[in-house]
Amino acid sequence: MQRILHLDQALPGSSAAPSSDEPAAAPARTRRAEGERTRRHLLNTAGLLLAERDFAAASAKEIARRAGTPLASVHYHFGSREGLREAVLAEAQQQLARFEALVAAPMRAAATPIDGVRIFLAHLLGIGHATHGPRWGLRVLAREALGGGGCATMFDLLFPLLGQLLELPREHPRVAQAVDWVALPALAWLASPPPVEDRWRACGERSTQAALDDLLHCLGGALRAMGDPHRDHP
Numbered sequence: 001m002q003r004i005l006h007l008d009q010a011l012p013g014s015s016a017a018p019s020s021d022e023p024a025a026a027p028a029r030t031r032r033a034e035g036e037r038t039r040r041h042l043l044n045t046a047g048l049l050l051a052e053r054d055f056a057a058a059s060a061k062e063i064a065r066r067a068g069t070p071l072a073s074v075h076y077h078f079g080s081r082e083g084l085r086e087a088v089l090a091e092a093q094q095q096l097a098r099f100e101a102l103v104a105a106p107m108r109a110a111a112t113p114i115d116g117v118r119i120f121l122a123h124l125l126g127i128g129h130a131t132h133g134p135r136w137g138l139r140v141l142a143r144e145a146l147g148g149g150g151c152a153t154m155f156d157l158l159f160p161l162l163g164q165l166l167e168l169p170r171e172h173p174r175v176a177q178a179v180d181w182v183a184l185p186a187l188a189w190l191a192s193p194p195p196v197e198d199r200w201r202a203c204g205e206r207s208t209q210a211a212l213d214d215l216l217h218c219l220g221g222a223l224r225a226m227g228d229p230h231r232d233h234p
Contacts, residue, residue, distance in 0.1 A: 039077040042067050044136070047088045051139035054147075055085055088140060095137030096154060099123065107157055113165035114220050117182060120157060121212055125189050142190035155183045165223055178226055185215060 045067040049058050060081040064071045078084040103123045110116035124138060141154055162178040163170035 035077070038069060038073055042069060042073060042077060042084065043087055043091060046084050047091065047136040047140060050085070050088050051136040051143065055088075060084070089144070092137035092140040092144075095135070096141060099138060100157060104157060107161065110161075113161040114216065114223070116161040117158065117219070117223075118212070118216055120161075121182070121186060121215070122209070124154075124186060125212060139190050142187045146187055146191050155179050155186075158182055162223065166226055174226060178223055181222060181226075182219060185219075189215075 042063065046055075046058075046063050049055065049063060049066065060074045061071055063081070063084065064074050067073075074081060074084055078087055103120055106119045107116040110119055138154070145154070158179045159170040159175060162182070163172070163175045166172075166175060166178060168175050
C-alpha cells in the first residue's frame with residue numbers, strides 16, 4: 001500500500017505534485033539579480049577609475065581586480081574593455097542629465113545672473129570629489145573634455161545667464177567666451193586629484209564653499225567687465 005500511495009502522489013494532478021515552476025524560476029531570478037549587481041559594481045568601479053586617471057592606462061584585469069570579480073565578468077557583461085568604457089560614458093551622460101534637471105529651475109529663479117552661476121557651480125563642484133556611489137559621472141566628463149573629448153552640454157545652462165549678465169544674445173561669441181571663463185576652472189577643479197584640496201586647506205581654506213567664494217569673487221568682476229567694450233562688436 002505504501003508503494004501504491006507513493007506512485008499515486010507522483011501522478012499528474014496529485015496533491016503532492018509540483019503545482020508550478022516557481023522553484024525553478026526563483027533561482028533564475030536570483031541569478032539575474034546577482035548578474036545585474038555585478039554589472040553595476042563593475043560599472044561604478046570603472047567609473048571611479050576613469051574619474052581618477054586615463055582609462056587607457058587601466059587594463060580589464062585591473063578593473064576586475066579592483067571590483068573583486070573574475071576577469072571574465074568584464075567580457076561577459078560588456079563585451080570588452082572598450083565596451084565597459086562606452087557604458088561608463090553613457091552612465092556619465094545620464095548623471096549629467098540628472099544634474100541639469102536638479103539645477104535648471106533654481107538657476108532660472110536666481111535673483112541675479114551671478115547668483116545663478118553660484119547655484120550651478122555649487123552643485124557641480126560640491127560633488128566633484130565624491131569617493132563612492134554614482135557621483136563620478138561629472139568628473140569623468142570633465143576629464144574627457146580636458147582631454148579633447150565631448151561634454152560641451154555640461155555648461156549649456158550658463159548661456160542664458162551669461163547672456164543676461166553681458167546684455168548680449170546667447171548666440172554672441174562673447175557669451176561663449178564668458179562660458180569658457182566659467183567652464184575652464186570648473187573643469188580643472190572637477191578633474192583635479194584630491195591633493196589639490198589638501199593644498200587649499202594648507203592655505204587656510206575652510207571648505208569647498210570657501211574656495212567657491214574665491215572663484216566667484218574672481219569671476220564676477222571679470223564677467224561683468226566683458227560685456228561693455230564688446231557689446232556692439234562680433
